Amino acid sequence: GESVGLHLPTLSVQEGDNSIINCAYSNSASDYFIWYKQESGKGPQFIIDIRSNMDKRQGQRVTVLLNKTVKHLSLQIAATQPGDSAVYFCAENIQGDYKLSFGAGTTVTVRA
Amino acid sequence: DAGVIQSPRHEVTEMGQEVTLRCKPISGHDYLFWYRQTMMRGLELLIYFNNNVPIDDSGMPEDRFSAKMPNASFSTLKIQPSEPRDSAVYFCASSWARGETQYFGPGTRLLVL
Numbered sequence: 001g002e003s004v005g006l007h008l009p010t011l012s013v014q015e016g017d018n019s020i021i022n023c024a025y026s027n028s029a030s031d032y033f034i035w036y037k038q039e040s041g042k043g044p045q046f047i048i049d050i051r052s053n054m055d056k057r058q059g060q061r062v063t064v065l066l067n068k069t070v071k072h073l074s075l076q077i078a079a080t081q082p083g084d085s086a087v088y089f090c091a092e093n094i095q096g097d098y099k100l101s102f103g104a105g106t107t108v109t110v111r112a
Numbered sequence: 113d114a115g116v117i118q119s120p121r122h123e124v125t126e127m128g129q130e131v132t133l134r135c136k137p138i139s140g141h142d143y144l145f146w147y148r149q150t151m152m153r154g155l156e157l158l159i160y161f162n163n164n165v166p167i168d169d170s171g172m173p174e175d176r177f178s179a180k181m182p183n184a185s186f187s188t189l190k191i192q193p194s195e196p197r198d199s200a201v202y203f204c205a206s207s208w209a210r211g212e213t214q215y216f217g218p219g220t221r222l223l224v225l
Contacts, residue, residue: 034213043116043203043216044155089155093211098143098167100214102155 008087010107019077021106023090028071030092035064035075039086085110116217118204124223130192133220136185137206145214146179146189147203161187194224
């Protein structure tokens, strides 16, 4: 039968490999970006953020890259582990706005 | 810091009953947000508060939904009467400043039979 609901992009990664999760944003006025991780049965958790005056920011095993020219954001996870299996959301904020706009999310599955 | 606290974690009720979801934001955070998450629609913003005042409730689906924030450490989301289509996970989030990172609670999983 026909499936309904959001069709989230999926990424299957071998344990130990690096993961790259992509996000396109639509508003050129967005100046603050956040990556969230949501594990099954839990709320979204903050991973890393970046402001529009930066192109790259690194955390522990994670790196966020921002390309404002093509309005693209990516999250790189080094040496992916089983605990990285989750849905990853990007969120953007337009300067001066109260709200964050969330993407649909990418499901990451780590293969042992 | 305990993070954002939500209760109950799970709620099963019958159609027509009143449901009240509760949230305690992170201390010192002036912004509080209520979201609903479903497979069909993803994460939807319902309403948000600044300094206990509702700023934008345009995401509230209909009059059956109401939210209050009587003080800086407590907010409620009420559904009366509840319907099966209200079944979803409801998240509360808080933020220390306008447009900044929002920190989410564990959510309340609501099932309306």
